[in-house]
Amino acid sequence: MNNLLEQQNQLETNIFKMDRGQDVALKTNDLHVWYGQNEAIKGVSLEFEKNKIASLIGPSGCGKSTYLRALNRMNDEISGTKVTGEIMYQGIDVNADNIDVYEMRKNIGMVFQRPNPFSKSIYENITFALKRHGMKDKNELDEIVETSLKQAALWDQVKDNLHKSALALSGGQQQRLCIARAIAMKPDILLLDEPASALDPISTSKVEDTLLSLKEHYTIVIVTHNMQQAARISDYTAFFYMGNVIEYDETRKVFTRPKIQSTEDYVSGHFG
Ligand SMILES: Nc1ncnc2c1ncn2[C@@H]1O[C@H](COP(=O)(O)OP(=O)(O)O)[C@@H](O)[C@H]1O
Ligand SMILES: [Mg+2]
Structure with a gap:
């Protein structure tokens, strides 16, 4: 009976639950997002499994960025937006009015499409937010700088230049610095919006390797317009x-035997 219900859920638009047994790190229940009268997300319920990478794919303008930004309340900063429904994280509804958004974002961090390091040194890029949160101990800061850069696969290239400007790095290195900056806060969940779209193929592949190694520590949700990328890493x-979410499943199923025709059309390049 349960099995049947699960299968039924999987055939319904927008409502997708993990089979039982997985550890869910984050989920949305009936999430809607409006920009004024424009309903950009129409009641999406998804679950994200801990220590896995989930890709959000779909044609331009379908709501991927809007959904991702909702997950750590970035849409709050866009006037005229309304978000209803639940975003459950560790038993707490992140979408509730009384949430300290600033604290929540320590746990649910975000990396944007274009690398956006501060115009400060590599070291200061990583320590800036930590210091604002009150961390002063130099040894502790040094250690976090080192571990974050190692996890972001950038340490070997910058360890002798930590006090040089971040803006002198290549685009791919800047993006890995932004990943290091996000993970320095020790989030549980890392949200990335097309993090490699402004990068060349070699930098892209380094960012992908970085993400694959990061899932040991983090739960990752990534928007990508690159289907090969989704297939490779998620x-x-x-x-x-x-x-709407038309289909949500294990990546190999979505790409090799999707249940819904429009998914098949999209992943095989027939539209979008
Ligand atoms: N800041 C915004 N203000 C108003 N409308 C927006 C804003 N951002 C996105 N939208 C609208 O929301 C819909 C979804 O956009 P978006 O989430 O950016 O899609 P995607 O990331 O899949 O390309 C589109 O109709 C888009 O025009
Ligand atoms: Mg987008």
């Missing part, structure tokens, strides 16, 4: 279309 893939 455990799960959600296909978004016009504010």
